[in-house]
Amino acid sequence: MFDLTGKAALVTGASGGIGGAIARALHKQGAAVTLSGTRAEALERLKAELGERAHAVAARMDDAADIERLAKQAEAAMGKIDILVNNAGITRDMLSMRMKDEDWEKVLQVNLTGTFRLTRATMRGMMRRRHGRVINITSIVGVTGNPGQANYAAAKAGLIGMSKSLAQELASRAITVNCLAPGFIATPMTDVLTDEQKKGILGRVPAERLGTPEEIAAGVVYLASDEAAYVTGQTLHINGGMAMI
């Protein structure tokens, strides 16, 4: 089950904690992977770790031309793109009263607009081949909201609406578009939290622990698989019971 041999996957944000785990998991199931992100060195390291069937293309998700180039280079490297995992994302947290336009716009541009552009750039090949998997990594806060993250929550909620629309547009071509919404996951991004902050978060998680990047990656493998062909327009929440939606 969930064999991805012969499939080609493009993972953005692959230099991060969750993105790296997603790339490793897809690769382990047999897929070729193209790793993208802004930190070329980290991508090269992961590429070397994976060995065969791995490619690295650094790109910026706030640059339309760079996104076009990424889609073309990934397709050239692997011959096709079957699985697109839009995982790249940034935060610029601030209470709304003090949030600058620039912080609002940057987060929307990378997390939402960049995802749309890359999906648009890859969907043509998927349509032609009558097969595709688009998996957008959203967040629990896109559904629940979170103080200090109006921009991030708006972008992540936007991904859910966008994915449902794309799912309807592309379903007849056997392309599924789904979201995966992690809760609090142990990554370098959460490592910087103080013990007190962590305790506060864990008080809201019935599972009483942070999730692991591997637990997110397992959800991506499922959504990317042939077995999940009938799942589209959905959001898979992986959050230890923190929100049940």
Add this chain to the structure above:
Amino acid sequence: MSDIAERVKKIVVEHLGVEAAQVKEDAKFIDDLGADSLDTVELVMAFEEEFSIEIPDDAAEKIQTVGDAINFINANAKS
């Protein structure tokens, strides 16, 4: 002129998986050739690529038959 017509027909045959004989100039993409709305978008994009032209959305909406496509491209293509 006939060259353009041939190229258009070839794209339609390849794209919609229909018989060449069905692709007459008065054939409607949706009613006669079984295309759906996504197919028509893909066809327009394929024409744009093949003939290096841009087909604006309002013009694309009026292209409903094979002949419409040939006429538009004849009037707008450079090569």
